[in-house]
Amino acid sequence: MKRIFGAKKEVKPPPTMDEAVDKLNTRGDTLDEKIRKLDEQLAKHRDIIKKTRPGPAQEAAKRRALTVLKQKRLYESQRDQLYNQQFNVEQTSFAMTSMQDTVHTVQAMKAAGKEMKGFMKTNDLKIENIEKLHDEMADLLDYHQEIQDVMGTAFGVPEDVDEDELMGELDALEDDLAAETAGGSGVPAYLQDVDLPEVPQGQAEQQQAQPADDFGLPAIPQRT
Secondary structure (H helix, E strand, C coil): CHHHHCCCCCCCCCCCHHHHHHHHHHHHHHHHHHHHHHHHHHHHHHHHHHHCCCCHHHHHHHHHHHHHHHHHHHHHHHHHHHHHHHHHHHHHHHHHHHHHHHHHHHHHHHHHHHHHHHHHCCHHHCHHHHHHHHHHHHHHHHHHHHHHHHHCCCCCCCCCCCHHHHHHHHHHHHHHHHHHHHHCCCCCHHHCCCCCCCCCHHHHHHHHHCCECCCCCECCCCCC
16 A cells, blocks of 8 residues: 555654754854864964975965865855854754743732632631631630730729828838848848847746757646
8 A cells, every 4th residue: 555655755853952052063163173274274384384484385385275265265154154043043042942932921829810719719818718717716815815904803902902001101111120220230020039038047948848849949847
């Protein structure tokens, strides 16, 4: 059947932009190498021209150098054209990449939009439900604050205490403490040591002979 109708030719896919850029880079490297070799030849011809006396030999060296220079100019022209092509291909590749990124971004935004629309249909994101929830949370926080105020109230403290009267009593107490420490010792009178009268000798011996309890006080005699 293939002999009668013929076989369908396989169509090769077009080269990608990356392949085109790689090919242009390879050609550019080849031209750069050729130009480098021609520069080496021109340097040799220049040395020969300087060392040769004017005459037929020098003229022949100049002609050879001129031929090499023409080849160099041709390759440089081709390299400049190749650079322009490479720039155009890279610009096109960048534009294609940007368009692909834009398409992906648009597709992602469309998917996100559909998902957001689905969220908006739920009761949780309805504005009236959110406002109601906000009000309920505010009421709960206010109620919690009232509970904390009640729990923070001290027991047994009268509510009708006059703060001015308390401050007056505090000032009077400070004055009393200052008067007691005016003697120079710096210790209030109720904390200073008081000289007690001496106990008579007979009574002291009687107290020492009398047994004491666990607290150091005279023990109560037991009845028999």
